[in-house]
Amino acid sequence: MSGSSQASDLYARMGFIKNQDGTITRDPTKPRGVRAPATPDPFPQVISKDFVVNHSKSTWMRVYVPTTAPYGGVSPKKLPLVVYYHGGGFIGQGFDLEPVHDFCNRLALQSNAVIASASYRLAPEFKLPAAYDDGEDALIWIKYSADEEWIKSYADISNVFLMGSNAGGNLAYNVWLRPAVRELAPLRIRGLILHDPFFGGEKRCKSEIRNVNDKFLPPILTDIWWNLCLPDGADRDHKYSNPTVGDDMEKIGRLGWKAMVTGKVEGRALIDRQRDVAKLMKEKGVDVVEGFTDDDVLASIRTFIYSSAQLRFF
Known part of the structure; x- marks a missing residue:
């Protein structure tokens, strides 16, 4: 062919x-996929509830809380808050689709944190930076909804982490760079978690050449994703795709924020780009934890969160 x-x-x-x-x-x-309802019932190990973030943009947020106390009650201690962005190459998935819902349930339970899974507008109908704008909106919504019962009762907004998988990792990274994120008090951003993040570039890296037939994300597929989501006329060396061309990270390194970068190793075309981002962060003064392994990384994510948070109990 x-x-x-x-x-x-x-x-x-x-x-x-x-x-x-x-x-x-x-x-x-x-069809876009099978949608999963929120589960506010107090008996599951994790409860969840949906909130509207922006009516005009039709963006939502699903908040997940682990029921860690006995008899199905929620722990009296406030938990770190992870603002999560789903994957899908900026063109697919959704905050309420079954795979994302199931992952967020596992993430909340295994990391012992409140998860705020934010939706964002998709390409090609809405090209970048629309998704980044929506990712920032989610943080602003939390800032001004600090008295909303689910946020007020369960989440410690002085210990907030940005996290994304695949394209959501790219989104979390680009939201993390935005100046407005540094002015979100009483929210305090403590760290960034890039879970198998999606980055690109015009020149093929070694892992893309080596894994041209990657069954998960072959380069020809990611090329299409970038073509659909990047601004008109932009190539894969645009700063949204290729972090090595931007200079915003200089400021981030001076803030003392921490980052975790994870990626699957075996047969994955994107692994060298993910390692390059981790290396660049270190060069710019960011405290980086690398998790390049084929094992499940959720336990490592919990360790990163609790070692980076400045916990206070209520």
Whole structure:
């Protein structure tokens, strides 16, 4: 199969239509996935509830709280708050789809933290930086909703962590760089967790060349994702895709924030880019924990959160 026909096939499999004028639109006949409801019932190990963040943008947040006290009650101690952004290459998934919901349940339980899973607008309908704007909106919503019962009762907003998986890792990273994030008091950002983050560049890195047939994320697929989500006319060396071309991290290094960068090693095309981001952070003075392993990283995430948080109990 030629590269062009392979790309066309991938567009179709992802639920997009290539129009005669060269534009690409979402196929309305393709389902987005199975949605999972929130579970406010107090008996599961984790309870969750949905909140509207921005009516005009149709953005939401699902808050997860582990029920760590006996008899299904919530722990009287406030827990660190992880603001989480889901993956999907900026073009798919959603905060309420089953895989994301299931992951956030596990994350809340195993990290012993409150998880605020934020939605964001997707490309190609809304190209970057729309997702970054929505990611920042989620933090501002928490800041001004500090008296909302679920935030007030369960979350310690002086110990906030930004986290994202795949494209959500890219989103968390770019929100972390924004100046407004440094002015969110009473929220205090303590760290950044990049879980198998999605970064790119025009020149193929060694792991992309070595894993050109990566079954999870082959380079031809990530090229399509970048084509759909980057601003019109931008290539993969845009600062949204390639962190090595920006200079904002100089300021972050001086703030004393901590970061964790994780990635799967075996057969993954993106691993060298993830390692390069961790290396760049260290060079800019950021305290970085690396978690490049094929093991489940949730236990390591909990260790990072509790070693980085400045805990106070109520």
